[in-house]
């Protein structure tokens with residue numbers, strides 16, 4: 001009975017909408033059916049083993065291409081020679097009328113290895129259990145890649161008028177060398193020439209205990225890796241007769257000075273906005289502190305509270321973690337050399353030459369040699385006053401009326417600077433409502449999974465954004 005009732009109301013709606021309007025707005029979408037289809041497609045994608053190393057992204061690219069071909073969206077597999085055996089990037093484009101510039105949806109095909117012994121299900125099985133789809137890549141980032149795909153297919157099937165082409169890109173090797181994104185951007189800039197906006201990983205949403213989104217954190221900036229190796233050379237000899245030429249104590253003294261050095265605190269404009277946005281979630285006096293973060297850092301009580309959050313601490317300064325040490329591997333041998341590695345992360349606007357000069361000044365010993373292990377990528381900072389940002393705000397209000405959208409700085413590194421280099425506005429956006437504890441456990445850890453309810457939420461959220469930005 002209820003079915004026939006629905007049919008009548010649908011028919012009436014159809015009668016009232018002119019063909020032109022219906023084309024602009026698109027035909028209605030059966031979201032539950034699309035969610036079931038998404039679950040099926042993601043399960044299949046999780047079963048394509050793209051563990052990196054070795055990656056084997058070609059199999060993933062072929063899997064995606066078969067779906068795109070079936071849906072009538074032209075897709076090409078690229079860079080197979082340049083990336084090496086079994087590796088590939090994929091590129092596809094859903095054509096619009098070209099009156100506005102394109103928007104790209106980008107994900108990486110590779111996943112990090114899974115230690116199957118520590119999982120409660122087969123990490124490559126694409127198993128559905130307890131309302132979740134389980135598997136390596138469910139969150140990072142095959143789940144997002146399939147949400148991108150299904151949102152794009154929903155747009156195509158609905159017949160919606162597109163002012164912007166939708167470009168779909170899947171890259172190899174994000175988890176290790178980022179060669180997929182780099183090779184793609186270097187070899188095919190013409191495919192990206194008309195792309196104005198790009199969405200990929202690097203967003204971070206805050207979910208409350210009831211599972212509601214407090215805010216959608218759009219990733220507009222990220223810290224820059226500036227890894228250093230410190231080396232001291234000496235004269236090897238027997239440990240039973242100490243000498244002044246042992247490099248180990250000299251290195252330890254240098255490291256001790258670095259460990260005691262506190263990098264200055266500084267809030268970039270994007271970070272100031274982030275704290276002002278989230279202030280509403282806190283009672284006084286914390287709210288006032290967050291509203292004026294620069295001022296609060298001069299108040300000892302406020303400063304202690306703010307810096308006790310490891311994420312907040314990391315977005316307010318350049319950070320240095322001493323992580324690796326090497327001297328002698330024999331207790332009785334003074335080694336010829338001692339070395340250490342530092343994981344340094346710079347704020348987006350920090351000049352790396354200046355940072356190096358500061359470190360050398362602190363160490364104050366020319367016997368300590370610095371060498372750069374991994375230099376910083378192009379700084380990643382993006383404007384917020386864009387049609388895409390407004391499209392995200394509108395979609396988030398529909399999805400979660402009490403939520404807001406803010407700008408997050410990622411403390412880790414992604415492929416985004418590679419695309420940003422071309423002038424593309426590049427946002428990190430997570431379409432799912434994954435509680436922090438869940439993503440902490442699953443991402444690169446054990447029992448990675450995404451709830452089926454979340455899959456439905458994600459495709460609808462992305463569909464709304466793609467529609468709003470037209």
Ligand SMILES: [Zn+2]
Pocket residue numbers: 108140141174201
């Ligand atoms: Zn990832």
